[in-house]
Amino acid sequence: MRRALALARPVRLLVLDVDGVLTDNAVSHDGPGPGLKRFGIQDGMGVKLCQQAGIEVAVISGLGNIQAEQRSRELGIREFHGGHLHKLPVLEQIMAAKSLDFSQVAYMGDDWLDAQIMARVGLALAPVDAQPEILRIAAWISRRPGGCGAVREAIRFILLAQGKLDRMWREWRD
Numbered sequence: 001m002r003r004a005l006a007l008a009r010p011v012r013l014l015v016l017d018v019d020g021v022l023t024d025n026a027v028s029h030d031g032p033g034p035g036l037k038r039f040g041i042q043d044g045m046g047v048k049l050c051q052q053a054g055i056e057v058a059v060i061s062g063l064g065n066i067q068a069e070q071r072s073r074e075l076g077i078r079e080f081h082g083g084h085l086h087k088l089p090v091l092e093q094i095m096a097a098k099s100l101d102f103s104q105v106a107y108m109g110d111d112w113l114d115a116q117i118m119a120r121v122g123l124a125l126a127p128v129d130a131q132p133e134i135l136r137i138a139a140w141i142s143r144r145p146g147g148c149g150a151v152r153e154a155i156r157f158i159l160l161a162q163g164k165l166d167r168m169w170r171e172w173r174d
């Protein structure tokens with residue numbers, strides 16, 4: 001935990017996986033089409049707080065994910081990248097454009113597709129229901145599962161580590 005706090009301090013970019021992180025990993029099909037996915041409203045609020053704190057949020061999905069593209073638009077996430085089974089090159093392009101190094105990047109993922117990128121970033125985050133191999137890579141693990149508050153919890157943790165959480169709450173409250 002203490003190590004994760006130190007790793008969270010320099011973070012300027014939070015990158016999120018979609019399925020199993022922003023969603024509960026389920027997709028409901030009722031005929032043709034991309035299906036229905038569920039996104040947490042509290043996670044969305046967390047994304048807005050993160051952006052307000054000066055930490056950009058990006059989304060990289062292995063699938064095309066039209067649902068996540070729409071949700072990202074609602075949340076003002078400019079860096080949405082869908083359909084990338086190899087996520088690391090996508091992240092490296094984003095980092096180059098923004099002059100960021102790996103120590104300034106946090107990534108939250110839940111499955112094997114996220115292993116390579118999580119091994120490189122400064123702060124690797126995972127929801128508690130991530131695959132066992134991913135939990136072993138993560139420096140920090142949420143108590144809440146993916147799609148059910150894991151992202152909000154991760155953002156709270158980063159804002160806390162950066163000494164921003166209390167001030168933001170006071171400003172919000174008053």
Ligand SMILES: [Mg+2]
Binds near residue numbers: 018019020111
């Ligand atoms: Mg996933």
